[in-house]
Amino acid sequence: MKIFILIGKYFIFIRKVFSRPSSFSVFYKSFIDEVFSLGVSSIGFVAFISLFVGAVVTLQIAYNLENPLLPSYLIGLATRDSIILEFSPTMVSLILAGKMGSNIASTIGTMRVTEQIDALEMMGINSASYLVLPKIFALVFFNPILITFSMFLAIIGGWFFGEFTGLCSTTEFLDGVQYFFIPFNVIYAYIKTIFFALIIATLPAFYGYFTKGGALEVGQASTKGVVNSSILIIIFNYLITQLLLN
Amino acid sequence: MIEVKNITKKFGSTLVLNNISATFLSGKVNLIIGQSGSGKTVAIKSMLGLHEIDSGTIFYDQRDFSSMKNKDRQIIRKEIGMVFQGGALFDSKSIEDNLMVPLIMFSNMSKEKMKYRINFCLKRVNLENVNHLYPSDLSGGMQKRVAIARAIVLKPKYLFCDEPNSGLDPYTATVIDELLKEITYEYKITTVINTHDMNSVMQIGDHIIFIKEGVKKWEGSKNEIMDSENKDLNKFIFASEVFKRLKSLS
Ligand SMILES: Nc1ncnc2c1ncn2[C@@H]1O[C@H](COP(=O)(O)OP(=O)(O)OP(=O)(O)O)[C@@H](O)[C@H]1O
Ligand SMILES: [Mg+2]
Numbered sequence: 001m002k003i004f005i006l007i008g009k010y011f012i013f014i015r016k017v018f019s020r021p022s023s024f025s026v027f028y029k030s031f032i033d034e035v036f037s038l039g040v041s042s043i044g045f046v047a048f049i050s051l052f053v054g055a056v057v058t059l060q061i062a063y064n065l066e067n068p069l070l071p072s073y074l075i076g077l078a079t080r081d082s083i084i085l086e087f088s089p090t091m092v093s094l095i096l097a098g099k100m101g102s103n104i105a106s107t108i109g110t111m112r113v114t115e116q117i118d119a120l121e122m123m124g125i126n127s128a129s130y131l132v133l134p135k136i137f138a139l140v141f142f143n144p145i146l147i148t149f150s151m152f153l154a155i156i157g158g159w160f161f162g163e164f165t166g167l168c169s170t171t172e173f174l175d176g177v178q179y180f181f182i183p184f185n186v187i188y189a190y191i192k193t194i195f196f197a198l199i200i201a202t203l204p205a206f207y208g209y210f211t212k213g214g215a216l217e218v219g220q221a222s223t224k225g226v227v228n229s230s231i232l233i234i235i236f237n238y239l240i241t242q243l244l245l246n
Numbered sequence: 247m248i249e250v251k252n253i254t255k256k257f258g259s260t261l262v263l264n265n266i267s268a269t270f271l272s273g274k275v276n277l278i279i280g281q282s283g284s285g286k287t288v289a290i291k292s293m294l295g296l297h298e299i300d301s302g303t304i305f306y307d308q309r310d311f312s313s314m315k316n317k318d319r320q321i322i323r324k325e326i327g328m329v330f331q332g333g334a335l336f337d338s339k340s341i342e343d344n345l346m347v348p349l350i351m352f353s354n355m356s357k358e359k360m361k362y363r364i365n366f367c368l369k370r371v372n373l374e375n376v377n378h379l380y381p382s383d384l385s386g387g388m389q390k391r392v393a394i395a396r397a398i399v400l401k402p403k404y405l406f407c408d409e410p411n412s413g414l415d416p417y418t419a420t421v422i423d424e425l426l427k428e429i430t431y432e433y434k435i436t437t438v439i440n441t442h443d444m445n446s447v448m449q450i451g452d453h454i455i456f457i458k459e460g461v462k463k464w465e466g467s468k469n470e471i472m473d474s475e476n477k478d479l480n481k482f483i484f485a486s487e488v489f490k491r492l493k494s495l496s
Contacts, residue, residue: 026350107338115334118296122328123348124320 013206016128017136030134038100038135039142045099046092046150053091054154055161057082062167075168076176079158081185088150089189090237093196096143097229101204104135105225108208109218117209132205139197147193188244195240196233203229247272248293248404248436253302253312255285255292255460262288263299264460272403273434274452275427279441281482285460286440287331290406293438294328295319306404324352327397331408331440333389335381341368341392342377345399352400367395371425387418394422398429405430407439411446419443423450444489447471456482472496 021027058079065074108131111117120127155177162168204225211221248270255263262285270276278286291297293304295311304312306322314322336344345364349355355363368374371391381389390410397405410426411419427450430437441447447454451468456479464479471483472493484490 023351111336114332114337115330116336118291119328119330119334119336120347121296122294122323122326123351124323125347125351 009210010203010206013128013209014202016126017132017202017205019126019129021129021133022125026130027134030130031137034134034138035142038103038138039146042096042099042146043149046096046146047153049095050088050092050150050153051157053087054079054083054157057087057154058158058162058173059165059167062162072168072172073176073179075162076159076173077179078176079173080155080177080181083154083158084151084185084189087154088147089192089196090233092147092150093143093193093200094230094233096146097196097200097204097233098226100139100200101226101229102222104201105204105208105222106218108132108205109211109221112209112211113214113218128209132202132209135205136198136201139201140194143197143200144190144193147189151189188240191244192237192240195236199229199232199236203232247307248438249303249305250293251303251305253292253299253304255288255297255299262460263292265302266457266460266462267302268455268462268465270436270438271453272436273431274437275430275450276436276438277441277447277451277454278438278457279447279451279454279482280457281442284457286442286457287408288460289457290408290438290440294323294326294406324400325403327400327402327405329390329393329397329405329407329410331412333381333386333393335389335392335396337381340378340380341373341384344381344392345396348396348400363399364395367399368392370398370429371395372421387414387422390414390422391425394425394429398433401433402435405435405437407437409440409442411441411443416445419445420449426450444483444486447483458482 058075061078061082062075065078108117111131117127117131120130159170159173159177162173163170204222207221207225207228208218211217250269251267252265253263253267254261254265266289278289280286288297292299293311295316299312302312303310306325309322311319311322335341336347339347342361342364345367346360349360349363353360364377368376371394373388373391373395376384376388376392381392384392394407394410397407405426407426411422414422423446426437426439429435439446439450448468448471451471454464454466454468454471455462456464456476458478464474464476466474471479474480484493
């Protein structure tokens with residue numbers, strides 16, 4: 001029963017968020033700020049993770065395929081598919097849910113408990129829309145860029161470590177990466193990414209926005225926001241995959 | 247003028263405001279006084295619609311705020327300035343940008359005019375050269391003054407302050423009280439201030455409402471307050487040694 005009340009409250013919140021900004025120049029400025037503070041600041045982190053996970057994926061596939069009967073381009077192909085289909089869109093989104101989600105929930109939660117949200121409302125500003133809408137647009141715009149970047153780096157990481165460890169030569173790997181490439185897989189990855197970006201931007205914002213109390217509750221809101229967006233990402237990953245890849 | 251009639255506010259089953267009626271006059275400093283926890287903050291937040299009241303009516307110059315939809319309330323809110331108990335400055339924005347928020351949203355001024363207005367308001371609260379600092383760079387008293395500057399930047403008709411001088415030294419507290427009084431008289435604002443500071447009461451209290459445990463117990467001016475026979479009020483006023491001595495002198 002409680003969960004239905006929560007879902008109802010969430011959608012009422014979303015409706016408040018998606019109302020027309022009263023000033024487009026203000027909206028545009030906050031959008032750019034959010035792109036930088038949430039998105040651009042994640043580039044290094046995503047690059048680091050992608051390079052190393054790409055390497056590990058390649059190495060594990062290479063070890064498992066150490067069989068003279070299997071063509072060697074399979075390593076590149078399997079690496080590419082696991083990165084494009086799962087690692088970059090889902091795993092990186094999960095990691096971003098931690099980084100961006102906790103940032104969003106704690107920023108908004110702090111604004112709630114220090115009455116900054118009341119101050120906005122008192123100025124006649126729709127605080128939900130003013131605070132959350134730029135974040136949604138920023139993530140929907142920038143997360144696909146981050147994911148693309150992650151795909152490239154993960155594949156480069158795999159290639160580099162394959163060559164470096166001698167498990168898979170450059171030609172074999174690049175052959176595999178190009179072999180039987182399905183463009184729809186990339187579209188599928190972007191659809192997932194955008195869906196996950198919506199979750200990462202709105203759910204932690206929701207928990208932050210309705211924080212009651214003080215610093216302790218802000219921490220709790222942040223935890224709830226991250227945990228529940230991760231769970232939702234996993235569930236939607238399953239549903240979207242069922243829907244699109246069957 | 248703001249008229250509040252029979253407002254009641256409950257949180258769950260606890261009654262925080264019990265059937266309060268009062269009138270807040272324009273061009274006057276109206277005070278709501280009472281002990282910590284008596285319901286002062288809830289009272290002004292209810293008047294502003296930040297808490298929904300359970301019953302009663304609230305009129306802003308004959309406009310029935312209590313039965314309005316959010317959209318119409320926003321129109322009235324643009325005429326209201328509010329100084330929150332904790333200041334509530336936007337800590338991700340510089341002082342100048344804090345004052346800029348309402349201006350950008352609701353005025354058609356040019357950038358230059360806005361800057362001029364911002365500097366004017368900051369000067370009005372005795373702050374200069376703080377435009378590019380952040381709230382965390384300022385002392386508590388300075389933050390309060392910025393909050394007041396932000397509240398008056400759009401020339402409000404109504405000004406609400408929740409304990410504007412709590413946590414400040416006596417001198418700065420006096421400066422802020424005087425400032426609020428001057429602004430009120432100068433611009434004919436309907437000012438409503440929450441306080442439990444008896445100095446403020448004696449200094450600026452044109453019209454005072456005393457509440458205890460959510461019930462209005464007394465109403466009057468600073469000239470009447472010392473001679474009142476009201477038991478609850480006297481217990482509140484003469485809690486401090488200074489005021490006890492004052493009483494024995496008079
Ligand atoms: N959001 C809320 N939910 C539940 N109870 C609340 C809420 N806000 C205030 N209260 C209760 O209402 C009562 C009055 O609180 P209020 O904040 O108005 O006191 P106050 O007079 O402003 O005190 P102070 O001088 O300490 O600021 C308190 O008992 C408080 O616990
Ligand atoms: Mg209070």
